[in-house]
Amino acid sequence: MALKLSAEVLALKTKHPFIIARGGSSDHRVVWVRLADGDGVEGWGEADPSSYYGETADTVLEALRRLEPHLPDDPFDLETAEAHFAQVVPKNGAARSALSAALHDLVGKRVGQPLYRLWGLDPRQAPVSSFTIGLDTPEAMRRKVQEAAQYPILKIKLGTDRDEEILRTIRDATDKPIRVDANAGWTVERAVQMLPVLKEYGVEFLEQPLPPQDLDGIAKVRRQGVLPVVVDESCLVAADIPRVAGAADGINIKLAKCGSLREALRMIATARAHGMLVMVGCMIETSLGITAAAHFTPLVDAADLDGAALTANDPFVGACIDGGRIQLPAEPGLGVRRR
Numbered sequence: 001m002a003l004k005l006s007a008e009v010l011a012l013k014t015k016h017p018f019i020i021a022r023g024g025s026s027d028h029r030v031v032w033v034r035l036a037d038g039d040g041v042e043g044w045g046e047a048d049p050s051s052y053y054g055e056t057a058d059t060v061l062e063a064l065r066r067l068e069p070h071l072p073d074d075p076f077d078l079e080t081a082e083a084h085f086a087q088v089v090p091k092n093g094a095a096r097s098a099l100s101a102a103l104h105d106l107v108g109k110r111v112g113q114p115l116y117r118l119w120g121l122d123p124r125q126a127p128v129s130s131f132t133i134g135l136d137t138p139e140a141m142r143r144k145v146q147e148a149a150q151y152p153i154l155k156i157k158l159g160t161d162r163d164e165e166i167l168r169t170i171r172d173a174t175d176k177p178i179r180v181d182a183n184a185g186w187t188v189e190r191a192v193q194m195l196p197v198l199k200e201y202g203v204e205f206l207e208q209p210l211p212p213q214d215l216d217g218i219a220k221v222r223r224q225g226v227l228p229v230v231v232d233e234s235c236l237v238a239a240d241i242p243r244v245a246g247a248a249d250g251i252n253i254k255l256a257k258c259g260s261l262r263e264a265l266r267m268i269a270t271a272r273a274h275g276m277l278v279m280v281g282c283m284i285e286t287s288l289g290i291t292a293a294a295h296f297t298p299l300v301d302a303a304d305l306d307g308a309a310l311t312a313n314d315p316f317v318g319a320c321i322d323g324g325r326i327q328l329p330a331e332p333g334l335g336v337r338r339r
């Protein structure tokens with residue numbers, strides 16, 4: 001019996017304004033997707049569109065309308081379904097990943113097993129997630145560091161004209177490991193100049209120092225040998241990895257970029273074949289979106305799955321990062337329910 005698709009826009013609020021190097025956005029509208037089969041079993045997924053990659057909640061709804069006639073007759077036919085979706089709407093990663101998550105959720109519920117078990121993964125291998133301290137005044141950032149007391153690793157967004165002040169403010173407030181994401185906000189010269197400063201402040205690794213296309217520049221930053229360099233905006237799908245492999249030490253996977261859970265697994269395998277580190281990140285999203293990514297975290301080195309923890313009105317309960325470590329729900333499928 002044909003799958004029935006329904007989609008609902010959810011407007012998320014963040015606890016604090018979320019600002020990065022290319023500015024802030026208060027539009028955190030995501031799309032909750034449900035696929036119902038003929039037996040009344042429902043698979044859930046979430047689309048977390050990023051305007052940087054050309055998607056909004058409205059383009060997600062339009063993409064879902066275009067994808068609806070291409071839903072598989074058999075939800076277990078996951079590879080063919082995802083390949084088909086990518087042909088119909090190649091650029092709409094967030095929209096496609098919602099359908100991918102919903103199909104995987106449905107399959108897990110049909111066989112009565114959590115997704116990580118279907119993939120043969122040990123949930124105890126899930127890493128600790130970092131927690132992001134958004135750009136703000138020094139006083140507000142000190143307060144945010146205190147609010148983040150339960151999280152053992154902090155992620156700092158740089159790429160501003162007051163990066164040293166921000167680093168000093170955070171380091172004065174805590175001894176925790178820090179990871180830095182410049183969100184493509186630096187030049188090569190600026191990045192090379194910042195490396196010893198980052199090292200001095202105990203930064204673990206540096207994410208996306210330069211614009212996505214500047215792989216020669218990123219390679220130059222990496223060759224300084226000061227800190228591992230991870231690419232995010234430079235690497236969307238598995239096919240990007242051979243190209244970035246010589247320039248960076250690792251990749252950051254996001255479902256909104258790669259468009260499906262199975263593509264995320266291919267990215268992990270491809271990155272490993274190139275000897276690269278793998279991290280998984282997120283957008284501002286609910287626990288439904290976070291949980292879809294959390295299920296493959298036993299395979300990755302580092303996680304930044306704080307999207308739901310940064311929101312003030314998460315409608316779902318699923319994977320969580322309480323105390324830092326990612327805890328996967330043991331219920332079938334994604335294991336997510338309404339709060």
Ligand code: MG
Pocket residue numbers: 181183207208232233252281
């Ligand atoms: Mg990033």
